[in-house]
Amino acid sequence: MKNNIVITTYRIKITLFIGVLISTIYLATPSLAITANKEDEHPVFIPIIWHNGLRQSATSVANPKPSATATRIPTSRPTATATPRPTTLPTPTNTPVVDTKNNPCNSANQSRQQRDMILLITSKPLQMRPVFQCNPILMEQAMRKAKDMIERNYYGHVDIDGYGMNYFLRRAGYPLPSYYLTNKDANNVEALAAGPDFGEAGSPFQGFLDSPKHRSQILGLSAGWLAQDEYGVGYAHSINSTYENYWVVLTAKQGN
Secondary structure, eight states: HHHHHHHHHHHHHHHHHHHHHHHOOOOOOTOOOOOTTTSSSSSSOOOOOOOOGGSOOHHHHHOOOOOOOOOOOOOOOOOOOSSSOOOOOOOOOOOOOOOOOTOOOOGGGHHHHHHHHHHHHHHHTTTSSOOEEEHHHHHHHHHHHHHHHHTOOOSSSSBTTTHHHHHHHHHHHHOOOOOOSSSOOOSSSSEEEEEETTTSSSHEEEEHHHHHHHHHHHHHHHHHHTOOOOEEEEEEEOOTTSSEEEEEEEEEEEOO
């Protein structure tokens, strides 16, 4: 009996010693944990290792490079073109045939810009027409059309009311050939140019030359255009209009 007590006391001391030792190690090392094994009568200390994989490590993310901002490129001011754009024609008005006293071909009734354009379109060697002369009705209608585009703020061979220059010439008494178009918006005679940079005759004239169709009309480079041996020139200016400067050049021939 005494031996049993000694052995039991010894076992208790050993157990306490081991418990103190393990507890000390556990407190010093956080990588150990305690679990109870139900099959033993005494607590068993089992080390549990905390794997680094169970800890979420902070990852450094490189700051994204700022994307380049779009550089705004200033757009250039659009330049005016001499190419005519079809629109509608001016309202029909009673246009009297110009009398001799107030002949628009008289240089005294022309602006400097008109005279400059006339000089350019009639000068050799570019002009191929052997005869190219001013006609009072063509001058009057060219001037009327330029002013009408200013006053009603449009640009095109057809005016706001749907009429073209063939209509106005016939109405004014100019005898166009019978084979020229007769529909109300027809045009066989008119070249237009408009733009804020067209204040002097040289710019719109160059615009005509840069357009193959208009070059042929202005200089008489084909049989149909060459036969048109009369002209009229109109010019109007207003800073309150869309294009500021408006040019009209009419080339025509009298028919039967």
